[in-house]
Amino acid sequence: MWVLEWSRDLIPRVGVHLYATIGASAKPMLGGRGPDHRIELLFGLEHPNRHIAGILASLANYPHHHGTFLDQGHTVPGDEALWGETKMSDFLLQEADHILEPLVLPDRVHVHFLMAIPVYRAELEYKKEHGLDALSRWWDEAKVEITDPHRRPTPLPPPP
Numbered sequence: 721m722w723v724l725e726w727s728r729d730l731i732p733r734v735g736v737h738l739y740a741t742i743g744a745s746a747k748p749m750l751g752g753r754g755p756d757h758r759i760e761l762l763f764g765l766e767h768p769n770r771h772i773a774g775i776l777a778s779l780a781n782y783p784h785h786h787g788t789f790l791d792q793g794h795t796v797p798g799d800e801a802l803w804g805e806t807k808m809s810d811f812l813l814q815e816a817d818h819i820l821e822p823l824v825l826p827d828r829v830h831v832h833f834l835m836a837i838p839v840y841r842a843e844l845e846y847k848k849e850h851g852l853d854a855l856s857r858w859w860d861e862a863k864v865e866i867t868d869p870h871r872r873p874t875p876l877p878p879p880p
Contacts, residue, residue, distance in 0.1 A: 721746070721780060723773040728766075734819055736764035736867045739772050744780035745831045752789030756829050759790055762816050763836045764867050771803040779811060779836055792834065793852045795844050805870055808838040812847060812855075837866050840873045 721743035728737045745758035761780050763772055782796055783789050790796070790813055798809035816835040823831040839847075847855040859866060862874045 721777055723776050725768070725773065727768070734764065736766060737768045738819075739763040739765075739776055740833075741776055741780045745829070747784060749783040749789035750787050752791055753830075757789075757791075758829055758831045760831060760833050761813075761836050762819060762833055765869050766865070766867050767869065769803060769869055775802055776836060790834065792832075795839070795847060797841075797844065802838050803869065806838070807873070808840050810839050810841055810844045812837045812839045812844070812852075814852075838869070842873060842876060846876045 721741055724740050724742055726738045726740075728735060731738060739762065741761045744760050748755035748758065759780075761776055763776050765772065779796060792813065792815045794813045796811045796813070798811070800809055802808050813834040813836055816833040819835070820833040822833065825831065843855060846858075858864075858874075858877050861877075864874050865871055
């Protein structure tokens with residue numbers, strides 16, 4: 721598997737420095753929508769970060785190492801800070817249809833593109849308890865810049 725990187729200058733409509741896995745969809749994941757459902761991961765940041773390629777490759781391998789699958793709205797807990805300047809350690813996966821439409825390959829395998837969003841543990845727990853829509857609404861209301869690798873934790877709202 722590879723992780724490719726594009727400068728925000730090369731794809732201005734996306735507006736971020738973009739990383740993408742290539743080859744994560746080569747192997748089926750266990751469970752989920754079935755062996756014909758595969759994923760590739762995207763990761764967007766305001767500025768380049770030399771740690772992202774390894775982090776994204778590890779995340780894409782997560783379902784194969786843990787005998788599970790990844791899909792829209794799933795969260796993946798991490799063991800440590802993603803990079804030195806943050807305390808974010810976890811990921812939230814969201815459909816990236818606004819960047820790349822799902823593909824249907826000649827062998828009828830469906831490849832969906834999921835955006836990997838770094839989150840703080842409190843955000844992950846809030847999403848687990850109140851749902852993805854509640855967390856997304858809060859991010860919108862609080863104007864959280866999810867592509868900012870240095871963003872600070874935002875106090876979470878009371879339960880909806």
